[in-house]
Amino acid sequence: MWDDGPSRSDIFTVSAITLEIKELLETQLPTVWVEGEISNFSRHSSGHLYFSLKDESAQLACVMWRMRAGALFFLPRDGLRVRALGSIRVYEKRGTYQLDIARLIPAGFGELQAAFEALKLKLKDEGLFDPLHKKPIPPFPERIGIITSPTGAALRDIQQILNRRMPFVQKILRPTLVQGESAVQDIVNAIEEMNEFGAVDVIILGRGGGTLEDLWAFNEEAVARAVYASRVPIISAVGHEIDFTICDLVADLRAPTPSAAAEIAVKNSVDVAQELNELILSCRRTIDSCLSNYRKTLRSMEQSYSFRRSADVVRQRQQRLDELSRAITSYCLHKFKFQNEKMIQLRKRFSSLHPQAVLERGFALVWHKRLSQFMKTTDDACVDDDLDIHLGKGSLAARITKIVKLDVKWRDAFDEPNH
Amino acid sequence: MNQTTNFEQAFARLEEIAAILEGGQASLDETMQYFEEANELFQFCAAKLNQAEEKLYVISKKQDAFQLEIEEKEQA
Numbered sequence: 001m002w003d004d005g006p007s008r009s010d011i012f013t014v015s016a017i018t019l020e021i022k023e024l025l026e027t028q029l030p031t032v033w034v035e036g037e038i039s040n041f042s043r044h045s046s047g048h049l050y051f052s053l054k055d056e057s058a059q060l061a062c063v064m065w066r067m068r069a070g071a072l073f074f075l076p077r078d079g080l081r082v083r084a085l086g087s088i089r090v091y092e093k094r095g096t097y098q099l100d101i102a103r104l105i106p107a108g109f110g111e112l113q114a115a116f117e118a119l120k121l122k123l124k125d126e127g128l129f130d131p132l133h134k135k136p137i138p139p140f141p142e143r144i145g146i147i148t149s150p151t152g153a154a155l156r157d158i159q160q161i162l163n164r165r166m167p168f169v170q171k172i173l174r175p176t177l178v179q180g181e182s183a184v185q186d187i188v189n190a191i192e193e194m195n196e197f198g199a200v201d202v203i204i205l206g207r208g209g210g211t212l213e214d215l216w217a218f219n220e221e222a223v224a225r226a227v228y229a230s231r232v233p234i235i236s237a238v239g240h241e242i243d244f245t246i247c248d249l250v251a252d253l254r255a256p257t258p259s260a261a262a263e264i265a266v267k268n269s270v271d272v273a274q275e276l277n278e279l280i281l282s283c284r285r286t287i288d289s290c291l292s293n294y295r296k297t298l299r300s301m302e303q304s305y306s307f308r309r310s311a312d313v314v315r316q317r318q319q320r321l322d323e324l325s326r327a328i329t330s331y332c333l334h335k336f337k338f339q340n341e342k343m344i345q346l347r348k349r350f351s352s353l354h355p356q357a358v359l360e361r362g363f364a365l366v367w368h369k370r371l372s373q374f375m376k377t378t379d380d381a382c383v384d385d386d387l388d389i390h391l392g393k394g395s396l397a398a399r400i401t402k403i404v405k406l407d408v409k410w411r412d413a414f415d416e417p418n419h
Numbered sequence: 420m421n422q423t424t425n426f427e428q429a430f431a432r433l434e435e436i437a438a439i440l441e442g443g444q445a446s447l448d449e450t451m452q453y454f455e456e457a458n459e460l461f462q463f464c465a466a467k468l469n470q471a472e473e474k475l476y477v478i479s480k481k482q483d484a485f486q487l488e489i490e491e492k493e494q495a
Binding site for chain 1: 425426427430433434436437440441443447450451453454457458461464465467468469470471472473474475476477478479480485487490
């Protein structure tokens with residue numbers, strides 16, 4: 001038999017019963033705090049966060065809309081115990097319910113502390129705090145990068161101190177968020193951009209004081225890794241003196257406050273000017289003493305025996321030089337005179353050898369016409385040959401009438417007239 | 420001293436020169452040269468210290484290029 005069941009009016013449609021459940025749940029359960037461990041955490045590209053809260057025996061689907069997620073100070077992750085404030089919402093389309101979270105905080109200071117300690121240990125093991133990796137802070141930066149909130153007190157403090165101490169330094173701000181969950185990525189980007197920009201000598205990264213939650217971005221792993229990767233030295237200045245963040249530990253130098261960071265970054269120009277003056281004064285003093293030493297040495301050299309002796313040697317040389325000059329001059333003059341006289345004599349002797357002079361002394365030159373030569377012997381002469389006889393003055397035309405061959409030379413007859 | 424010398428290099432060089440001079444190994448000619456150089460560096464550093472650059476530049480990255488804009492100085 002067919003049982004028609006309840007009458008038509010008692011039957012719910014799926015939509016109707018779902019609506020009934022929705023109304024019941026959403027009105028009967030007030031906004032509640034739920035504590036549990038995060039699992040299956042995911043961030044949708046829209047910015048909304050989806051995850052489950054679970055304990056040993058149950059789990060609850062959760063959603064945190066983008067607008068609210070922006071106010072988170074830490075990055076939720078699997079395994080973290082949290083407290084969520086929210087209300088149950090039914091998602092009719094799937095017939096599921098989920099906790100719509102308005103606020104999410106770690107389950108306690110202990111929870112945050114544990115996360116902090118775990119990260120610290122992990123990064124320490126990886127060597128991110130290694131002093132060997134820390135870069136020196138340049139003593140005289142000319143450009144300083146500042147990564148902080150454009151509206152915070154930290155920026156104002158840093159600027160004031162830089163301007164007072166070293167006004168010529170160029171200050172370049174990369175404005176960032178410094179709290180809330182979105183600050184993490186913003187700070188990471190800022191560090192990377194400063195490095196890419198490349199023109200700053202040192203970076204001051206920080207923010208003013210606040211609650212542990214306010215400072216939390218500086219305890220996040222992503223920030224720590226960006227600080228570690230920075231080629232530009234980073235001075236970290238987060239919060240007050242007592243606040244120690246992971247960022248402080250990784251940075252090349254930790255300053256207790258933003259003001260202190262600025263003081264570390266630049267020397268006081270008054271001190272530097274004084275140092276400069278001392279340097280130049282010390283240079284001057286050294287040169288003065290060096291010069292006066294030279295002068296002293298010079299003076300003592302002037303007065304020394306060897307110097308005076310060398311002066312004497314010079315004078316003696318001078319004298320000798322004069323003597324030599326005189327001697328040489330007189331010798332030369334003498335020599336010239338002698339030579340001149342010799343020359344005159346020579347000229348006299350030569351002139352006496354000239355044929356004309358000989359002829360004038362009574363000798364004669366005899367020109368043999370047929371043979372066309374002056375006669376030296378009788379060898380080729382013949383009777384009746386014509387001759388020209390040249391005398392000291394004038395000449396004679398003559399003819400040979402007789403040839404006398406004579407063995408005795410004419411000169412011999414002269415030299416030995418007694419024979 | 421060339422055009423690209425910065426304050427840090429100039430200062431370091433001054434310290435170096437002071438040390439060399441105090442070492443007393445330089446000849447008279449070298450000493451005078453060092454002193455001339457030191458004087459020039461000193462002038463450069465002193466001039467730099469007197470320069471005031473109190474402006475705050477704000478950097479932003481737009482389409483892979485960096486822009487520097489001067490932020491109006493607040494009269495604090």
